[in-house]
Amino acid sequence: MIRVLITEDEEVLREVFKDELTEEGYDVLEARDAKGTLDCLKKEKVDLLILDIKLPDMSGLKLLEQVRKGYPALPIIVCTAYDTFKTDYEIWAGHIADYIVKPVDLEVLKEKIARIIG
Amino acid sequence: MKEPTYLRPLRWLTISIFLLMLLVYRLTENYLNRNLSTSWATFLSVTFSLIGIAILLLVVFKVIYGQIWKLTLSQKKLEEMASLINRAKDELEEKNIVITQKINELKTLDKISKAMTSTMDLDRVLSIILEGVSKHLNFDRAIICMVNEKGGFIEGRQAIGVAREHLSALRIPLADEQNPIVKTVRDGRPYIIARVSEGGMRLEEPVSSQVRRLGSTSGESEAEVTVASHSEKGTTSSQKATYGQIFAGLEGRANTLASVPLVAKERVNGILLVDNLHSGRPIEEEELRSLVTFTNQAGLAIENARLYDTEKRFSEELRHQVELAEKELREAQAQIIHSERLAAIGEMSVIVAHEVRNPMSSIRSCAQRVHKAVEEEDPNKKYSNYIMQEVDRLERIVKDMLTVTRQPKPNLVEENVNRVIEEILLHMDDEIRKSGAVLIKELNQNLPVIPVDPALLEQVVLNIIQNALFFMQGQEKKELKIATGQDKRFIQIMISDTGPGIPHHNRRRVFEPFFSTKPQGTGLGLAICQRIVVAHKGKIELESEIDKGTIFIVSLPMKRAREKEENKGLEG
Numbered sequence: 001m002i003r004v005l006i007t008e009d010e011e012v013l014r015e016v017f018k019d020e021l022t023e024e025g026y027d028v029l030e031a032r033d034a035k036g037t038l039d040c041l042k043k044e045k046v047d048l049l050i051l052d053i054k055l056p057d058m059s060g061l062k063l064l065e066q067v068r069k070g071y072p073a074l075p076i077i078v079c080t081a082y083d084t085f086k087t088d089y090e091i092w093a094g095h096i097a098d099y100i101v102k103p104v105d106l107e108v109l110k111e112k113i114a115r116i117i118g
Numbered sequence: 119m120k121e122p123t124y125l126r127p128l129r130w131l132t133i134s135i136f137l138l139m140l141l142v143y144r145l146t147e148n149y150l151n152r153n154l155s156t157s158w159a160t161f162l163s164v165t166f167s168l169i170g171i172a173i174l175l176l177v178v179f180k181v182i183y184g185q186i187w188k189l190t191l192s193q194k195k196l197e198e199m200a201s202l203i204n205r206a207k208d209e210l211e212e213k214n215i216v217i218t219q220k221i222n223e224l225k226t227l228d229k230i231s232k233a234m235t236s237t238m239d240l241d242r243v244l245s246i247i248l249e250g251v252s253k254h255l256n257f258d259r260a261i262i263c264m265v266n267e268k269g270g271f272i273e274g275r276q277a278i279g280v281a282r283e284h285l286s287a288l289r290i291p292l293a294d295e296q297n298p299i300v301k302t303v304r305d306g307r308p309y310i311i312a313r314v315s316e317g318g319m320r321l322e323e324p325v326s327s328q329v330r331r332l333g334s335t336s337g338e339s340e341a342e343v344t345v346a347s348h349s350e351k352g353t354t355s356s357q358k359a360t361y362g363q364i365f366a367g368l369e370g371r372a373n374t375l376a377s378v379p380l381v382a383k384e385r386v387n388g389i390l391l392v393d394n395l396h397s398g399r400p401i402e403e404e405e406l407r408s409l410v411t412f413t414n415q416a417g418l419a420i421e422n423a424r425l426y427d428t429e430k431r432f433s434e435e436l437r438h439q440v441e442l443a444e445k446e447l448r449e450a451q452a453q454i455i456h457s458e459r460l461a462a463i464g465e466m467s468v469i470v471a472h473e474v475r476n477p478m479s480s481i482r483s484c485a486q487r488v489h490k491a492v493e494e495e496d497p498n499k500k501y502s503n504y505i506m507q508e509v510d511r512l513e514r515i516v517k518d519m520l521t522v523t524r525q526p527k528p529n530l531v532e533e534n535v536n537r538v539i540e541e542i543l544l545h546m547d548d549e550i551r552k553s554g555a556v557l558i559k560e561l562n563q564n565l566p567v568i569p570v571d572p573a574l575l576e577q578v579v580l581n582i583i584q585n586a587l588f589f590m591q592g593q594e595k596k597e598l599k600i601a602t603g604q605d606k607r608f609i610q611i612m613i614s615d616t617g618p619g620i621p622h623h624n625r626r627r628v629f630e631p632f633f634s635t636k637p638q639g640t641g642l643g644l645a646i647c648q649r650i651v652v653a654h655k656g657k658i659e660l661e662s663e664i665d666k667g668t669i670f671i672v673s674l675p676m677k678r679a680r681e682k683e684e685n686k687g688l689e690g
Binding site for chain 1 (some may be wrong): 204211468471472473475477478479480482483486487509513517520593
């Protein structure tokens with residue numbers, strides 16, 4: 001079973017994502033901040049990370065760097081409320097699998113995951 | 119001293135009386151000698167008495183005669199004196215008349231001078247001069263020509279009794295040395311000019327030395343004047359032209375013209391031309407003399423006005439420059455305030471957008487899940503759909519806010535504008551049909567491809583069409599017209615509606631961010647359009663007529679113009 005880790009500080013959104021992806025047949029893990037994410041990655045084997053770029057305890061980009069260092073092969077989908085990420089993506093293109101801008105269309109999210117896991 | 123002739127018989131009369139008395143006495147003696155014996159003593163006494171009487175008489179006569187003679191003499195002197203006095207009186211009267219005339223002339227001059235110096239406006243000064251010439255110096259026509267040293271010609275400036283078109287046509291090149299009017303300028307002294315039969319003009323006669331002296335700026339020799347007066351070597355075309363302009367409509371009438379320079383500080387600023395067109399009266403020297411006295415004053419007044427005018431123009435130019443700089447500064451300041459405001463809004467919007475997008479995302483995802491869970495027939499399906507639609511609308515607003523505060527960076531590709539328009543019209547087909555508007559397309563099929571960002575251009579067209587449709591609501595005639603065209607540098611997209619039109623005071627404001635007259639408008643649509651078009655180095659304009667409608671014209675540069683702009687930018 002494919003294991004997806006959702007790092008999102010918005011509780012409602014995290015829950016909806018979890019429900020949707022669980023229904024879709026994924027094994028969904030949750031983290032609400034950077035620390036939780038790193039802990040979870042240490043404990044569990046994760047196939048995909050959905051990462052909110054803005055987190056309460058650490059900048060998402062900093063976390064991204066650390067994750068990238070520790071787990072270079074882990075595919076990451078950045079979830080962001082900044083639509084300027086479209087231009088930033090060019091910088092991150094080599095480091096992340098894809099990105100999605102809020103408000104998220106669940107169908108689009110599922111498509112992206114399916115394509116990456118493929 | 120010679121005795122007068124009429125006294126001569128008186129002398130002879132006295133001698134005759136004396137002889138007669140002697141004869142009487144002799145006769146008496148003869149008679150007495152015969153009758154009476156009388157002594158020689160008696161005879162002698164009588165004789166001497168008689169001689170004494172005669173001498174006395176003579177003396178008396180002499181005295182009387184002398185007195186009469188003296189009297190006659192003084193009377194003659196008196197007569198002579200009287201005639202002298204009379205003559206002197208006549209002369210005095212004549213002089214008096216001349217002096218009175220001179221005083222009047224001076225008074226007039228003084229009056230005109232005062233009037234001339236009362237204003238610094240050149241045209242006003244010129245009209246006062248002309249008025250003075252025609253009213254007080256009694257010339258029928260007067261033209262003032264100004265010397266344009268820079269342009270190298272003399273041109274008619276103001277006139278009395280000359281048609282405007284003749285005046286404006288009066289232009290004599292300074293290079294034409296043969297032209298009598300040019301000569302007046304060159305020599306700086308007055309001339310009398312006569313027309314000649316072959317249709318030109320010539321200097322008829324040198325004006326008397328007195329007049330010359332008054333008019334000239336320096337002592338010139340008689341010889342020069344003589345040369346000038348005989349310099350009639352045929353007529354030049356310029357002369358003929360000048361003749362035509364000055365003597366226009368005067369065919370067959372003998373006419374002479376006085377040409378007097380308007381001098382100040384040894385500089386000829388202009389020429390005063392006068393003549394007696396209607397009366398045909400030749401110009402007399404006395405008149406010319408008065409005229410020259412007058413033009414000496416006029417020349418100074420013109421110079422003053424000219425200097426003042428130069429000064430005024432200079433200060434006006436200066437003021438204009440200052441105003442311009444001030445305006446630019448104000449605009450720059452407004453621009454800075456505007457950009458600062460936008461930057462502040464931009465920062466704010468980024469924060470707000472992020473904060474709003476998280477809950478929006480939650481709402482949308484939840485709604486999406488509900489929507490999926492609800493059965494097709496369930497009326498709640500409609501509501502879940504509404505939730506998603508409204509979130510999408512919110513998202514559009516957020517996006518607009520972010521766009522308007524950010525300088526759009528068009529991703530340029532070679533594209534045909536018509537295709538972009540067709541695409542957006544296809545998307546909006548439903549919306550347009552629902553609005554009840556009639557769509558008229560007048561797309562120029564020969565448009566070349568130009569560098570545009572199709573997505574951004576679509577947004578521009580969409581925003582304008584949406585506005586048009588909104589404002590045509592409730593209008594009887596609903597006509598949406600989209601046309602394309604091109605000129606040398608730009609491709610135009612014209613979008614017009616038959617809405618109520620934009621009030622004049624709002625026309626500039628419609629492109630301001632957050633300015634809206636729509637009840638639910640954010641005031642961002644046209645602001646975004648403008649920013650997108652400007653980012654394409656194009657321009658967006660509008661024409662509007664109340665109760666008729668509005669037309670938006672988007673002009674986008676074609677490739678060549680764009681490259682040129684960019685090159686310019688690089689060079690700059």
